[in-house]
Amino acid sequence: xxxxxxxxxxxxxDITATLEKAIFSEELARKEGLLQNLDPRxxxxxxxxxxxxxxxxxxxxxxxxxxxxxxxLAWRSRIPLGFFxxxxxxxxxxxxxxxxxxxxxxIFTPGEPIVTLWQTERFHLAITIQGLRTATFLVLRVGxxxxxALLSVLTTxxxxxxxxxxILRLPQVFILIxxxxxxxxxxxxxxxxxxxxxxxxRTVGQMPGGENRRWIAASASTLLAKSYHLSQEVYLxxxxxxxxxxxxxxxxxxxxxxxxxxxxxxxxLALLAVLM
Amino acid sequence: MKMRKEPxxxxxxxxxxxxxxxxxxxxxxxxxxxxxxxxxxxxxxxGKSTLLMILAGLYFPALGQVRxxxxxxxxxxxxxxxxxxxxxxxxxLLFQDPDVQLFSxxxxxEVAFAPLQLGLDQEEVVSxxxxxxxxxxxxxxxxxxxxxxSEGEKKKVAIASILSxxxxxxxxxxxxxxxxxxxxxxxxxxxxxxNEVGHTVITATHDLDAVDLIADRIYVLSEENRLIAQxxxxxxxxxxxxxxxxxxxxxxxxRHERLEHAHPHRHPERHIHPHE
Amino acid sequence: xxxxxxxxxxxxxxxxxxxxxxxWYRASRxxxxxLTARMVPLIALFAAFSFVIMMFNIPLPxxxxxxxxxxxxxxxxxxxxxxxxxxSVALAIQALFFGDGGxxxxxxxxxxxxxxxxxxxxxxxxxxxxxxxLTSLRRPIGAAVAGYVALTIAALFTxxxxxxxxxxxxxADGTPLYAPYGLSVAIPAMMGPHxxxxxxxxxxxxxxxxxxxxxVNQPLLMLTTExxxxxxxxxxxxxxxxxLWVGLAILILLAPLGLLAPGTAWGEWxxxxxxxxxxxxxxxxxxxxxxxxxxxxxxxxxxxLNANLGYILSAVVGIVLVSLVxxxxxxxxxxxxxxx
Ligand SMILES: Nc1ncnc2c1ncn2[C@@H]1O[C@H](COP(=O)(O)OP(=O)(O)O)[C@@H](O)[C@H]1O
Ligand SMILES: [Mg+2]
Numbered sequence: 001x002x003x004x005x006x007x008x009x010x011x012x013x014d015i016t017a018t019l020e021k022a023i024f025s026e027e028l029a030r031k032e033g034l035l036q037n038l039d040p041r042x043x044x045x046x047x048x049x050x051x052x053x054x055x056x057x058x059x060x061x062x063x064x065x066x067x068x069x070x071x072x073l074a075w076r077s078r079i080p081l082g083f084f085x086x087x088x089x090x091x092x093x094x095x096x097x098x099x100x101x102x103x104x105x106x107i108f109t110p111g112e113p114i115v116t117l118w119q120t121e122r123f124h125l126a127i128t129i130q131g132l133r134t135a136t137f138l139v140l141r142v143g144x145x146x147x148x149a150l151l152s153v154l155t156t157x158x159x160x161x162x163x164x165x166x167i168l169r170l171p172q173v174f175i176l177i178x179x180x181x182x183x184x185x186x187x188x189x190x191x192x193x194x195x196x197x198x199x200x201x202r203t204v205g206q207m208p209g210g211e212n213r214r215w216i217a218a219s220a221s222t223l224l225a226k227s228y229h230l231s232q233e234v235y236l237x238x239x240x241x242x243x244x245x246x247x248x249x250x251x252x253x254x255x256x257x258x259x260x261x262x263x264x265x266x267x268x269l270a271l272l273a274v275l276m
Numbered sequence: 277m278k279m280r281k282e283p284x285x286x287x288x289x290x291x292x293x294x295x296x297x298x299x300x301x302x303x304x305x306x307x308x309x310x311x312x313x314x315x316x317x318x319x320x321x322x323g324k325s326t327l328l329m330i331l332a333g334l335y336f337p338a339l340g341q342v343r344x345x346x347x348x349x350x351x352x353x354x355x356x357x358x359x360x361x362x363x364x365x366x367x368x369l370l371f372q373d374p375d376v377q378l379f380s381x382x383x384x385x386e387v388a389f390a391p392l393q394l395g396l397d398q399e400e401v402v403s404x405x406x407x408x409x410x411x412x413x414x415x416x417x418x419x420x421x422x423x424x425x426s427e428g429e430k431k432k433v434a435i436a437s438i439l440s441x442x443x444x445x446x447x448x449x450x451x452x453x454x455x456x457x458x459x460x461x462x463x464x465x466x467x468x469x470x471n472e473v474g475h476t477v478i479t480a481t482h483d484l485d486a487v488d489l490i491a492d493r494i495y496v497l498s499e500e501n502r503l504i505a506q507x508x509x510x511x512x513x514x515x516x517x518x519x520x521x522x523x524x525x526x527x528x529x530x531r532h533e534r535l536e537h538a539h540p541h542r543h544p545e546r547h548i549h550p551h552e
Numbered sequence: 553x554x555x556x557x558x559x560x561x562x563x564x565x566x567x568x569x570x571x572x573x574x575x576w577y578r579a580s581r582x583x584x585x586x587l588t589a590r591m592v593p594l595i596a597l598f599a600a601f602s603f604v605i606m607m608f609n610i611p612l613p614x615x616x617x618x619x620x621x622x623x624x625x626x627x628x629x630x631x632x633x634x635x636x637x638x639x640s641v642a643l644a645i646q647a648l649f650f651g652d653g654g655x656x657x658x659x660x661x662x663x664x665x666x667x668x669x670x671x672x673x674x675x676x677x678x679x680x681x682x683x684x685x686l687t688s689l690r691r692p693i694g695a696a697v698a699g700y701v702a703l704t705i706a707a708l709f710t711x712x713x714x715x716x717x718x719x720x721x722x723x724a725d726g727t728p729l730y731a732p733y734g735l736s737v738a739i740p741a742m743m744g745p746h747x748x749x750x751x752x753x754x755x756x757x758x759x760x761x762x763x764x765x766x767x768v769n770q771p772l773l774m775l776t777t778e779x780x781x782x783x784x785x786x787x788x789x790x791x792x793x794x795x796l797w798v799g800l801a802i803l804i805l806l807a808p809l810g811l812l813a814p815g816t817a818w819g820e821w822x823x824x825x826x827x828x829x830x831x832x833x834x835x836x837x838x839x840x841x842x843x844x845x846x847x848x849x850x851x852x853x854x855x856x857l858n859a860n861l862g863y864i865l866s867a868v869v870g871i872v873l874v875s876l877v878x879x880x881x882x883x884x885x886x887x888x889x890x891x892x
Contacts, residue, residue, distance in 0.1 A: 030419075051656055055562045058723060088651070096556065103732040111726055133727040141558030141730075146651040149557075153648050157419065159381035161648075171580040173592065174637065179381045180596035181603065181641045183423055187375070188597075188604045221764040227601055228772055231593040233376040236334045238593065241441060242364045242393030244357075295771065379593070 028154045033077035035155035039259040040164035046266040047152045053270040054144045060136055062273050067144045069269060070151060077155050084154075088147045096142045100135040109134055158182065180234075187230070188223055195219045282310040283343075284445060284476055285331055290340030292326055300326040303340070304503045306495055308478060310444075313471045315487045316480040317512070318497030319523040324480035325372055327497070328447045331478065332369040365394060368443030372450050372480075374430035378422035383414065383433050386422050390441040408436040427454045435463070446470060448479040452486050464489045482524055484513065498522050553621070553707060553750070554646065555661055557654030559714055559731040561721045568713070569659030572640075575667045579636040595634050598626045599641035605757065606642065620750075620757040621665055621706075624673030624699040628762065629775055632674040639666035660713055664706045673702035673758075686773060687766050696759025703754040704746055711735075711742035 029036060035043065054066055074084045102108050104127045105117075111130030118125035153161070162179050285308040292301040301323045308314055316324045329335040330342060333349050342349040345366070347359065354360045368390075371377040380386040387408050391401045409415045412432045417425065422433050431454060438446070448467070452460045467490045471477050479490050487494060487509070494512040496505040498521070505518055512518070519525040560568070602622035622642075627635035640662045646652040653661045680694030715738030718728035733741065765772050 048655070051557060052562055055557060055565070055656055058729065096558075100732070103728075108737060109728065109732055130725060130727040131732075133723070133725075134729070134732040137727070137729060138558055138732065142556045142654075145557030145654055145656070149648065149655050150651060157382075158421075159385060159419075162381060171576070173580050174576070174641070177592060177596045177599060177637060178641050178644060180379050180593060181599035181638075182645055183379060183381070183421070184597050184600035185603050185645065186423060188600050218764055221761050221768065223601065223604070225765075225769045225772065227597040228594070228769075230376065231597040233371070233373070234379050234593040236329070237369075237371055237377045238379065238389075240332050240334055240364065240367070240369045241390040241437065242361070243389075243592075244360075244393065 028077075028079055029157045029160075031078045033079075033155065034262070035073060035077040035151065037258070038155075038262055039255050040156055040160045042255065042259045042263040043152055043156060044161075044164045046263050046270070047148055049267050049270040051145055051148050053273040054141055054148070056274045057276075059276060060133070060140065062276055063137075063140045063144055066273055067140070067147065070144060070147045074147075074151055077151070079151070079154055084147070084150070088143055088150060096139055100138045103135045103138070104128070104131040106131065184227070184230075188227065191223055191226060195222065284308050284310050284312075284345060286341075286343040287330070288341040290330065290337045290342060292323075292330065292335065292337045292339075299501055301330075301337070302500065302502045304497075305340075306503065306506070308476065310476055311471070311474055312476055312478075313468075313490060313492045314476075314478045315491030315494045315509075316478065316497060317482065317484075317487060317494050317522070317524060318480075319482055319499050322497040322499055322522070323501040324482075324497060325449050328369060328449050328478070328480055332367055332447050333363055334369070361394075365441065366443055367445045367447065368438035368441050369447040370434055370438055370449055370451055372453070374427070374434040375423065377434045377437065378430060381421060382418065383420050383422055383425075383436075384409075384418045386433055387436045387440045389437060394441070404440045404442070408439040411439065412436045428456055428459055431455060432459070435466075443475070445476045446478070448477065450481055450483075451479060452481070452483060460486075484519070484525060488513065496522055496524075553665065553710060553746075554643070554653030555657040555710060555714070556651070557656045559654075559717070560657050560660055561717060561730050562656060564713065564717065564720075564730075565656040565659060568657075568663050572659045572663040572667055575636050576640065576662075579633045582633045591630070591634055594630065595638045596641070598630055598634070599638040599645075602626055602639055603642040603645050606646065620699075620754045621669065621703060622754075622757070623665055623669035623706075624677065624695065624702045624754065625758045625761055627670035627674040628677050628695055628698070628758070629772060631775075632670045635670035635674070636666050639670065660710075664709045664713075668709050669702045669706040672705050673698040676701050686770055691766060691773075692759045692763035695762040696755040699758030700751045700755035703751040704743070707742050707746040707750070708739070711739045714738045714742070 038046075050066065050069075054063055057063055057066070071081065071084075075081060106113060106124065106126045106128050109128055109131035111128035113124075113126035113128050114132070116124070116126040156164070159179070162175050165175055165178075285306070287304055287306050289303045289305055290301060291299070291303055293299045304323075304327065316327060318324050326335065330337060330349075331344070333344065333354060336342075336349070336351045344363065347353060349363075354363070378386055380389055384405060387405045388401055391404045396404070406415075409418060412435060414429065414432050414436060417429060417433065422430060425433065431451070435451075446467075451467070452463060455463060464486060467477055467479065471490075477490065479486075481487060481490075491509050494505075494507060494509055495503055496512060496518065498504040504522070505512060505515070516525065602625075605620050605622040605625075621639070623635055623639050626638050630638065643653055643658065643661050643666060647655060647658055647661070677691075677694045677698035680697055681688070681691045684690040712735065714731040715733065715735035717731040718734050721729040723729055731738070762773070
C-alpha cells in the first residue's frame with residue numbers, strides 16, 4: 001500500500017525534477033563554450049553524422065574513441081564532466097544493461113565459449129565471445145548515442161534548437177507544435193502537481209488502490225478538460241495576432257568561418273569512424 | 277464627448293451565450309468612434325471579456341449585429357483573406373490571462389509573432405520587435421521563456437507582443453490586474469499616450485481609479501449581463517447608486533482627489549468601519 | 553517500448569523513417585488544409601498531455617506499475633491524423649530531454665506509437681462503439697479495448713523490428729551487431745509484459761478517461777464528429793487522395809518486410825544496395841536472409857533458434873502482420889469511401 005501511493009508521488013517528483021534539469025541545461029546552453037558557439041544548424045548536421053557513425057561502426061574501439069570525442073567536446077563546452085557522465089550511465093543500466101545481460105550467454109548468443117559456468121551432459125551454460133561482444137556493442141552504442149543527443153540538447157537553447165530543425169525540412173507546423181507542446185508540458189505538470197498537493201492535503205491515511213485509480217482517471221480528465229479550454233483560448237490569441245494556420249519563422253543564423261571549420265572536422269571524424 | 281464621425285464599432289442588440297447555456301451578454305448595443313478612449317465597466321462575470329472578444333472578431337454572436345469599419349463582422353466575413361488580414365492588422369487584443377497570449381519559446385519570438393504573420397520583411401520585423409522591447413524596457417528578457425516570467429513581466433511581454441503589431445485599435449482586458457503600483461501607473465500613462473497619438477483604446481476593467489484616467493466615455497455592464505448605463509466619465513463615476521447596484525463599489529469606499537492618489541487605494545487592516 | 557539508438561541498424565532506422573514519413577506529410581497537410589488552424593494549439597496541448605501521461609506510473613493490482621502512451625485516447629478525441637502529430641511531438645520531447653527513445657530510432661518509435669497505435673486504436677474504438685449514444689457504455693468499453701489492442705499491436709511491431717535485427721546484421725564471427733535477440737525471444741519478451749501490464753494500463757487510462765468525459769465534458773468527445781466531418785469529405789472525395797491511400801496501404805504492407813531490405817551482412821554494404829532502398833528489394837532481401845543465416849552458428853544444439861525455425865517464424869509473423877495491416881487498411885479505405 002505504501003508503495004502504491006509512492007508511485008504517483010515519485011512520478012510527479014521525477015518529472016518536475018527532470019524539467020528543472022531542463023532549466024538547468026538552458027543555463028549550460030548560455031555558457032561560452034565550443035559547442036555553444038557552433039552554428040545550431042551545423043551542430044544538428046554534425047551530430048546526426050556522429051550518431052550515424054556510432055550506429056554504423058563495427059569496431060568496439062572506434063565506438064569507445066567516439067565516446068572520448070564526446071567527452072572532449074563536453075569538456076570544451078564547459079559541461080561538468082561528472083554530471084554529464086553520470087546522467088548518461090546511471091540510468092542506462094536499468095534498461096539496456098538488463099536487456100544486454102542475457103545476451104552474454106550461449107543460450108541466447110551461440111558462439112565460442114570463454115567462460116563455462118555450468119556443464120552437465122545435457123546442459124551447458126557459458127559466456128561466449130560473441131555474446132560478450134554483442135552485449136558490449138549494445139551498451140556502448142546506446143550510451144554513446146544518448147551522450148551525443150544529450151550534449152547537443154545541453155548546449156543549445158530550446159528555441160534555437162527548434163529553429164535549427166528547420167533545415168531538416170520539418171514542416172513548420174511541426175516545429176510550431178513542438179515548441180508549444182514543450183511549453184504546455186510545464187503548464188500541465190504545474191496543474192498536476194497542485195492537484196496532487198490538493199488531494200494530499202485532503203486525504204487522511206491511505207487511499208485504496210481502486211479509489212486511487214479512479215482519482216487518477218478523474219484528475220487526468222480534469223487536466224484534459226483544462227487543456228482543451230486553454231488551447232481554444234490560445235488559438236484565439238494566435239488568430240488575433242494574424243495566425244492563418246502557417247507558422248512564419250525568422251532565419252537569423254549566419255555561418256562563421258569557425259562553424260565551417262568545426263563542422264568539417266567533426267564530419268571528417270564521423271566519416272573516418274565509419275570507414276575504419 | 278467627442279464627435280462621432282468615423283464609427284469603428286457598432287453593436288446592435290447583441291446577445292451571446294456559451295454552449296447554449298451560460299448567457300454572457302444580453303441585448304448589448306454600443307458604438308465606438310475612432311480615437312475614442314472608452315472603458316467597459318462591470319463586475320466579475322458581467323461579460324466584459326466576452327464583449328472584447330466579439331469586438332476583436334474572435335467570437336461571433338448568434339443574435340444581433342456587429343459592424344466594424346463599416347463591414348459586418350461575421351465568421352463568413354473572415355473567410356475573405358484580405359478582410360481578415362486588414363482587420364487583424366488594425367485591431368490588437370490584450371487578453372485578460374497573459375498565459376493564454378504567450379505561446380512562443382522566447383520573449384523575442386513572442387513579440388515577433390504578429391509582424392511575422394503579417395508577412396513583413398526581416399528588417400521591418402527586427403526593428404518593430406526591438407522598438408517594442410525598448411518601449412516596455414524588457415530588452416533584458418529577450419531570450420527568456422515567456423512562461424517562466426513573473427506575472428508583471430508576462431503582462432509587459434503581452435503588451436509588447438501587441439505593440440509590435442502597430443494596431444490602430446487597442447482592446448485591453450483588465451490590463452492593470454496583477455501589476456505592481458509603479459508598473460500600473462506607468463501603463464495607465466502609456467494608454468493615455470496611445471490615445472493622444474491617435475489610437476482608439478477600449479479597456480475592460482472594474483477598477484474605478486484606473487477608469488478615471490483611461491476613459492472619456494464609459495459603458496457599464498450589470499451583473500445580469502446587460503448594458504445599463506453609458507455616459508461621460510464624470511456622469512458615470514459620480515452616480516454612486518449605479519456603481520453600488522453594479523457591484524463596482526461598496527459603502528465604505530473613499531474617493532480621493534486624483535492628483536494626490538494616482539494609484540488605487542487599499543484598505544489597511546486597521547481601517548475598520550462599523551457594519552450595519 | 554521506446555527504442556533507443558543502438559538497438560536498430562541504421563538501415564532499419566532509415567526504412568522506419570521512410571515508413572513514417574508519408575504519415576507525417578499527410579498529417580501536416582491535413583492540419584494545414586483541412587483540419588483548420590484551430591487544431592494547432594489543440595494538438596500541441598494533447599502532445600503535452602501525452603508526454604505527461606507517458607510519465608505517470610500507475611499502480612496496478614499486484615503491486616506493479618506501467619505507463620500509458622495515450623495514443624488511442626488522443627486519436628479518439630482528435631482523430632488519428634492529429635494524433636500522429638501529437639504523439640510524434642511527445643516522442644520527440646521524450647527523446648531529446650529524457651534520452652527516452654533514440655534520435656535515429658525516432659522514425660521507428662513514431663511508426664509504432666504515433667502511426668500504428670492511433671490508427672488501430674481509432675478504428676477499433678469506432679468499430680465497437682459504432683453509432684451508439686454519446687453516453688453509451690459501449691464507448692468507454694470500446695475505448696478500453698482499443699487502447700489494449702493498440703498498445704499490444706504497437707508492442708508487436710516493436711518486437712518484430714527488434715527481433716529481425718540479429719538475422720540481418722551480424723559480424724563475420726556471428727556476433728549480432730544490434731539488438732541481439734531473435735524473434736522467438738524478442739516477441740515473447742515484449743509481448744508478455746505488455747499483454748499483462750502496460751496494455752492493461754493503457755486500457756484503464758483510455759477507458760476511464762472516456763467514461764469520465766462522458767459524465768463531465770461531452771463536448772470533448774464530439775470533436776471528431778465536428779471537425780473531421782468536413783475534413784473527411786474534402787480529403788477523401790478527391791481521387792488524388794484515394795491514390796495516396798493506396799500508396800499508403802502499399803507502404804504499410806511493405807514496412808514490416810522492408811526491415812529485411814538491406815538484408816546483407818555489414819561488410820557487403822555497397823552503393824548499389826543503398827540506392828536500392830526503394831521498393832524493388834524484397835525478394836533479394838529474403839534470399840540473402842536465407843543465404844547468410846546458417847553459416848555463423850557453430851553449434852545450434854543449444855536451446856535457441858535454428859535456421860529454419862527462425863525463417864519460418866519470421867515468415868509467419870510477416871504474414872500475420874501483413875494480413876492484419878491489409879485488414880486495417882481495407883477498413884480504412886472502405887470506411888472513407890462510404891462516407892463520400
Ligand atoms: N468559455 C466559457 N464557457 C462558458 N461560460 C463562460 C466562458 N467564458 C465566460 N463564461 C461566462 O460568461 C459570463 C461572462 O464572462 P466574462 O465575459 O468573462 O465576464 P468578465 O470578463 O466581465 O468577468 C460569466 O458568467 C462567465 O462565467
Ligand atoms: Mg474578464
